[in-house]
Amino acid sequence: MRFTAQDENFRSEVREWLEANLTGEFAGLRGAGGPGREHEAPEGRLAWNQHLAAAGWTGLGWPAEHGGRGVTLEQQVIFYEEYAKANAPARISIVGEELLGPTLIAHGTPEQHQRFLPPIKAVTELWCQGYSEPGAGSDLAAVATRAALDGREWVITGHKIWTSLAHLSDWCFVLARTEAGSRRATGLSYLLVPMDQPGVTISPIKQLTGTAEFNEVFFDEARTDAANVVGAPGDGWRIAKATLAIERGAAMLGQQVGFRRELTDLAELARKTGAARDPLIRDRLARAWIGLHVIRVYALDTLDGTEEYRASVLKVLWSRWHRDLGELAMDVAGVNGVVPGTAESDRWQRLFLFSRADTIYGGSDEIQHDIIATRGLGLPR
């Protein structure tokens, strides 16, 4: 990836804007939120996210005719990296802005564009993803939530699980079976469902970290307008896969800046506690540093998204790297790592505990291995 003079101007613009705006009421939000820490300052982060939107920093990659800025992939990378370098608060609008928005742009009707894209971009409506069910995770085609048309409305009944940020969301995109008796990937539809209604119950699930970022969501004859189906009824599998392809795509570069911060802070902790004198700890820290460089090079090389299995390689690389970093953090922290209480120990414990999830969400390691084996290596299923 080569950055032009114009890109470098864009970088300065992003950097200066963040510097000037992460001040006043927003100054205290630096570093807040993100995986494992979504409970931190949700209201402040929403206000920040709306402030970003008002200044035109949301929907960066969306085409201009849909209200976006239509910036190049290079400039999107620059934005994510600078955003992470500034330690700006984790955006609360990611599911809507990065998953549903692009899906609607590609597959939605003009009416859906008009109704849903502006509030996603302005961050006045938040979204969650209703795919997984107790009996349908890796095997997503086993979805059992059902929906049927009743006059001008879909009526939805079923049980979704692990729905991240459902408790903060206004809407959910739901994969539901709309053809009675259909099996597997056929007969599914991709429905847009409002969360604030009597037929929707949200029940938080407490994680290892002690916080609850995801939820069970029960639909009990919940309703949505007949027009709120993306793609044709029965074509939901294709649309759901399109969203997943986006999910496994870019936007990973900023995350790696965050990883680098964790690693350099951990090296600092190792110096402070004396753990850095242990040759095995030094060795693991050095290997982590190398691993991070490999991930960055691979991520840049994968950005064009030409070979789908490469996104799986990247997922395995970063999720294992991060999980290993959590284990290393515990070894560096030593006895303090297992004692709760201080902000410092809490940080590393949370990393250790939450990074267990990295090899599960967005497609588990085993599923990624299957994709690499079949599509990358051409092995039989």
Ligand SMILES: Cc1cc2nc3c(=O)[nH]c(=O)nc-3n(C[C@H](O)[C@H](O)[C@H](O)COP(=O)(O)OP(=O)(O)OC[C@H]3O[C@@H](n4cnc5c(N)ncnc54)[C@H](O)[C@@H]3O)c2cc1C
């Ligand atoms: C932090 C977090 C946030 C999430 N957020 C959301 C969300 O917002 N919306 C949403 O819809 N879902 C969400 N999920 C759910 C996530 O997509 C699923 O957890 C994931 O797809 C795995 O499904 P499962 O949990 O049902 O596990 P299962 O599919 O039951 O898998 C259990 C184990 O069996 C292995 N396995 C399964 N099938 C195979 C196979 N064919 N070959 C080899 N091994 C296999 C898996 O790798 C895993 O180790 C989230 C999960 C986490 C952890």
